[in-house]
Amino acid sequence: MSGVRLDKWLWAARFFKTRGLAREAIDGGKIRISGVKAKPAKEVTEGMEIVISRHSEEITVVVNAVREDRRPAQEAQMLYAETEASKTKRLAQSEAFRAARAGFVPADHRPNKRERRQISRLKELPDAT
Numbered sequence: 001m002s003g004v005r006l007d008k009w010l011w012a013a014r015f016f017k018t019r020g021l022a023r024e025a026i027d028g029g030k031i032r033i034s035g036v037k038a039k040p041a042k043e044v045t046e047g048m049e050i051v052i053s054r055h056s057e058e059i060t061v062v063v064n065a066v067r068e069d070r071r072p073a074q075e076a077q078m079l080y081a082e083t084e085a086s087k088t089k090r091l092a093q094s095e096a097f098r099a100a101r102a103g104f105v106p107a108d109h110r111p112n113k114r115e116r117r118q119i120s121r122l123k124e125l126p127d128a129t
Contacts, residue, residue, distance in 0.1 A: 003043035004066045006031065006050075012067045014076040015052055030054070049083075057093060060086035 004012075007022040010031070016022040025031055026040045032051040033042060044050070048063045061080040070076070111119060 003045045004068050005040060006033075006038055006042040006044050007040040008068050009044040009063070009066060009079070010052075012070050012076065013079045014070070014073055015054070025052075025054075050080075056097075057090050058086070059090065 007019050007026060010016050010022040010025070011019045016025060023040045026038055029037050030053040031038045032053075033048060035051075038050075044063055044066055046063055046065060050061050050063065052059045052061065060083045062083060063079065064081055065079050067079060
């Protein structure tokens with residue numbers, strides 16, 4: 001097999017649960033190949049570098065193999081290899097997020113009327129940037 005459609009490959013590699021979700025991500029500009037926004041029918045071949053933006057993270061993978069069918073997760077992981085730069089960046093982001101949340105202590109009660117007003121006033125403040 002020489003190549004396969006990008007939306008099929010993303011679905012087969014288990015980056016997205018359905019082909020429809022993969023197509024929406026591609027149409028929304030969340031998938032880039034060689035720094036250029038891709039199209040769903042773009043043919044994926046071995047050796048291509050694909051950048052996938054999901055949630056707040058960005059994953060850069062190199063295609064090792066192509067498949068049209070969806071296989072178990074362990075087989076799907078063999079279709080690609082994440083680059084070292086992508087791994088270190090993703091781990092640094094997760095550590096920063098974890099550190100930011102370290103001091104958070106949830107309240108032991110629901111907010112009362114006064115606290116709700118303070119929260120709504122806080123939300124109404126304009127951005128400082």
